[in-house]
Amino acid sequence: MANALVDKEVLMNHINGQWVKPEETRDVINPANGEVVVKVPLSTKEDVDQAVQAAKQAQKKWALEPAPQRAEILYEVGRIMKERKEHLSKLLTLENGKVLEEARGEVQEGIDMAFYMAGEGRRMFGQTTNAELKDKFAMSVRAPIGVVGLITPWNFPIAIATWKSFPAIVAGNAVIWKPATETPIMANELMKIFAEAGLPKGVVNVVFGTGGSVGDAMVHHPAIKVISFTGSNETGSNIAAECGRQLKKVSLEMGGKNAVIVMDDADLDLAAEGVIWSAFGTSGQRCTACSRVIVHENVKEELESKVLQKMKGLKIGDGLNEDVKVGPIINQAGMDKIKKYIQIGQEEGAKLLAGGKELTGGDHANGLYFEPTVFTDATMDMRIAQEEIFGPVVSFIPVASFEEAIDVNNRVEFGLSSSIFTRDVNQVYRAQRDLDTGIVYVNAGTTGAEIHLPFGGTKGTGNGHRDSGVQALDVFTEWKAVYVDYSGKLQRAQIDVE
Numbered sequence: 001m002a003n004a005l006v007d008k009e010v011l012m013n014h015i016n017g018q019w020v021k022p023e024e025t026r027d028v029i030n031p032a033n034g035e036v037v038v039k040v041p042l043s044t045k046e047d048v049d050q051a052v053q054a055a056k057q058a059q060k061k062w063a064l065e066p067a068p069q070r071a072e073i074l075y076e077v078g079r080i081m082k083e084r085k086e087h088l089s090k091l092l093t094l095e096n097g098k099v100l101e102e103a104r105g106e107v108q109e110g111i112d113m114a115f116y117m118a119g120e121g122r123r124m125f126g127q128t129t130n131a132e133l134k135d136k137f138a139m140s141v142r143a144p145i146g147v148v149g150l151i152t153p154w155n156f157p158i159a160i161a162t163w164k165s166f167p168a169i170v171a172g173n174a175v176i177w178k179p180a181t182e183t184p185i186m187a188n189e190l191m192k193i194f195a196e197a198g199l200p201k202g203v204v205n206v207v208f209g210t211g212g213s214v215g216d217a218m219v220h221h222p223a224i225k226v227i228s229f230t231g232s233n234e235t236g237s238n239i240a241a242e243c244g245r246q247l248k249k250v251s252l253e254m255g256g257k258n259a260v261i262v263m264d265d266a267d268l269d270l271a272a273e274g275v276i277w278s279a280f281g282t283s284g285q286r287c288t289a290c291s292r293v294i295v296h297e298n299v300k301e302e303l304e305s306k307v308l309q310k311m312k313g314l315k316i317g318d319g320l321n322e323d324v325k326v327g328p329i330i331n332q333a334g335m336d337k338i339k340k341y342i343q344i345g346q347e348e349g350a351k352l353l354a355g356g357k358e359l360t361g362g363d364h365a366n367g368l369y370f371e372p373t374v375f376t377d378a379t380m381d382m383r384i385a386q387e388e389i390f391g392p393v394v395s396f397i398p399v400a401s402f403e404e405a406i407d408v409n410n411r412v413e414f415g416l417s418s419s420i421f422t423r424d425v426n427q428v429y430r431a432q433r434d435l436d437t438g439i440v441y442v443n444a445g446t447t448g449a450e451i452h453l454p455f456g457g458t459k460g461t462g463n464g465h466r467d468s469g470v471q472a473l474d475v476f477t478e479w480k481a482v483y484v485d486y487s488g489k490l491q492r493a494q495i496d497v498e
């Protein structure tokens with residue numbers, strides 16, 4: 001039996017403005033208590049093809065609407081989301097497990113993105129440029145690309161969907177969207193909101209299912225011109241290889257191994273709070289989660305004891321209870337991975353200072369809960385200090401200088417987010433220049449990116465594109481150079497006209 005908050009027992013694909021009943025389904029489990037919340041379709045290649053045909057038709061008309069008109073619909077989407085914020089937040093906690101206050105924060109990101117991208121409908125600036133010849137005008141404009149494919153993850157089921165779909169829509173594209181099978185409810189809600197806001201049918205189509213069937217069919221479909229993907233490095237690099245073969249544009253947002261650097265002049269209470277929020281918030285299941293603390297040896301012990309002290313106040317449980325600070329792990333595979341890394345860390349010789357165990361029994365009997373965990377005396381080359389764990393596990397790595405801290409930060413495969421706590425203004429500016437990540441924080445943890453700035457990373461985290469910010473438009477538009485000759489005669493460019 002589905003949960004009372006959800007409007008359907010079995011979710012449906014949304015293709016060409018119609019809800020389409022699935023043949024096969026899978027249970028969606030609330031990770032906080034193991035209950036079945038709803039059933040999600042497992043769609044096929046044929047479903048994707050149907051959605052693409054609808055999107056192709058819809059996109060032709062949609063692209064001809066003036067961008068400020070397209071944007072009006074996004075304003076309405078934002079307004080409805082705002083009205084339903086509490087309901088959406090509860091549903092988000094139900095399917096994903098994140099605690100309610102974080103769910104509210106995530107829904108707010110979606111609302112902000114709606115109003116921000118709607119504003120782009122009246123900007124989406126191009127450039128005018130001087131032409132080489134007399135009586136000639138030159139400009140560059142952003143043109144929509146066509147049908148675009150979005151593949152979104154379970155850890156931010158609504159925010160990341162809005163980072164990708166809103167710029168795609170306002171720029172005049174049509175969308176095929178595959179949400180994660182673990183968290184399909186946000187997609188069901190957003191599709192209802194799009195329809196209520198007056199988005200023409202076929203402009204956004206949702207096809208639920210696995211990466212192996214639906215995702216693969218999207219990546220291989222010749223009429224889908226862009227794939228925007230957030231998820232694991234393994235899947236992302238397979239997608240990139242196939243898109244490369246087809247010369248298809250691809251935007252990738254993948255893993256992180258984000259560090260907080262704490263220098264010996266830092267405010268240590270502030271740094272301890274920053275570490276806790278970024279390492280254990282969302283149970284560490286953020287691409288931007290802090291999983292390394294690179295700490296100056298002079299303050300290592302003091303920082304450790306402050307972190308351990310503050311961790312005592314973290315209540316672990318079902319995120320629907322307002323006093324809970326750390327929710328469950330998304331599924332058994334996630335739990336197994338975390339446990340594997342605890343074992344690896346111990347075998348590598350890191351010292352376990354706190355946590356390290358799954359919580360079972362009592363309030364935790366039916367859910368998937370893992371204690372916030374701190375390792376110390378880790379070294380840069382250990383696997384726990386190099387590989388993404390995606391759980392509430394952080395490793396302290398002592399260093400002797402600012403230069404060493406920067407070096408340790410940068411010597412990982414990923415480059416998403418980093419942070420430094422210091423009171424030295426020279427170190428602040430050197431750090432923002434030298435930290436090799438797409439996002440840098442000063443005197444704050446590694447999480448908390450704002451939607452109007454570019455989100456993404458260097459090195460193995462991505463392929464140079466950015467989600468959110470005005471930069472997201474670069475993924476969903478093509479630059480077109482336009483020349484208007486008003487001389488009334490044929491002027492031949494690059495020919496000597498004297």
Ligand code: UN1
Nearest residue numbers: 156286287288447448449
């Ligand atoms: C993610 O880390 O997976 O910056 C997304 C943040 C949020 C989004 C995180 N605004 O923490």
